[in-house]
Amino acid sequence: MYYVGIDIGGMSIKAGIVDTEGNILIKDSIKTGSYKSYQTIVLEMADLINSLLKKLGISKNDLSGIGIGSPGTPDCKNGRIIYNNNLNFKNVPLRDEMQKYINIPVYVDNDANCAALAESEVGGSKGTKNSVLITLGTGVGGGVIIEGKIYSGFNYAASEIGHTVIEYNGVKCTCGRKGCWEVYASATGLIRMTKETISKNPDSLMITLAQGNLDKIDAKTAFVAKRQRDEAAIEVVEKYTNYLAAGITNVINIFQPEVVLIGGGVSHEGEYLLKPLREKVYSEIYCCDGIGITKIEVARMGNDAGIIGAAMLVKQDN
Amino acid sequence: MYYVGIDIGGMSIKAGIVDTEGNILIKDSIKTGSYKSYQTIVLEMADLINSLLKKLGISKNDLSGIGIGSPGTPDCKNGRIIYNNNLNFKNVPLRDEMQKYINIPVYVDNDANCAALAESEVGGSKGTKNSVLITLGTGVGGGVIIEGKIYSGFNYAASEIGHTVIEYNGVKCTCGRKGCWEVYASATGLIRMTKETISKNPDSLMITLAQGNLDKIDAKTAFVAKRQRDEAAIEVVEKYTNYLAAGITNVINIFQPEVVLIGGGVSHEGEYLLKPLREKVYSEIYCCDGIGITKIEVARMGNDAGIIGAAMLVKQDN
16 A cells, blocks of 8 residues: 655645555655645645556555645644634635545644654654654754654644743744744754854954855854854854753653754754754753763754655554 | 552551542551661551551452552652652662562552552542642642543653753752752742842841741742732742643643642632633633633542552553
């Protein structure tokens, strides 16, 4: 049997047919348009699935089900998306709509949860029962796997680890709170810290790297300049890593998972980020010389995490 | 069948025989002495159990097992306590030692986890699958129940929610970190805030309540003075409640449990604390008008939570 995995993104919708081992056998994508009705979008998804089935030479009878990963808040039980700002979704019955075209089991979950599930099934946390995926991008996303399954709380809104206050009365967050971890540990936070430090250090190499244009500062700028021993850049990376470490330590003190995986743009720094990060975290975690210590690694799944994770929603239930 | 629940405390060891519904049929206690060897303590526990069995007129054949709740870090799999400062326990094989005297299944877990399990089985979170118990005492304890079972991570050290940094680079915590939630939301934190505010407000009613002696300030002082509209006390309670709310909001954003229960000494303020607390939390949680919102209630189990929760360790496995 095979699973369909669909990854709804802000720019495109990706779909793939995945085997029980988590391998993508075939995939394709269509552009997303927030101007389209959800009925149109789901019809296009169904067409996409049918074309993939045809190309692969199988039929819908060979599918155990369809998994859909979407940003926003899902109602997993009823296969709906309660809210998604990018696609203008509000209480959208994805399952019911999809089953009008392809009447097999349909599963819906949050995209961050799907990514964590993909890591757990075939990626960096494969073989573990409990793991946490932290993605450092525009925001800080979280996905928690407990006993091999996505943990999402009684209302499917859990594991918003980025929206835990780490600096009481700190910098304002998009969620309305002040001092959320996301404000400091996201790529956005890193860019803000870089700009703040540059404004106090006009001779920093970081300005040269950005060709004198603050708008060209990105999440790599400080890391690149640090490698060339720019003092201000060292300061930025140190500050960023301290905040990141404080939040990872919080995650470990709460979950004590077998592994914490770091994904998203900033994670591309790899061991250059992770080595000092581990040192800071391991010096602070609330643990004893007992049974073991959480590993901290880079997430392994790339762009296909969404498709594979969504497909694994089907596997979880079968 | 019956369960034995044993609650190891700093001052005494309590034991009870509990039925499958979580009712204590008989209980008794012995004094704890850190000068005693663990072998002596376990022998005394076994004697205590045997005397309870005799009084109740049943035999060890009527028992499904013995559950032991202890402070410190447990190794649940092997029935050991890895470390307990108060009792001078280090890698103590409680299960093996107990089975020398009463050879039936023995379960060992952390006392905070046992209290959360007691609430889940027969207390304030009965009937829910996911709940979190927060105890506001000398420290801030946490117990997390997921799918009706204690969540304790792969190394049994999880749910140390009190040791998550909420004020980056804040007040030093006993765990070595700076700015842990425990430093602000514990009774100890409340007393510190009360003293700090008094020092700036020498006319506060709080000084009168403490008979002019700062050492007589306790976790009730500010609440009592607030009821009499003392301005400085209002300020203390507001500040304390804000910190408490920030951490509870973090807990909800992470776990989205059906209910968060507040226990420990400070929780005796009841609705006088919880009403403003709920307002603050509900204005900040990362949730949508979706499926439901976490309830926040006072924990219901009293002094017997330890015995009942430990007994329920046996039930969990049967």
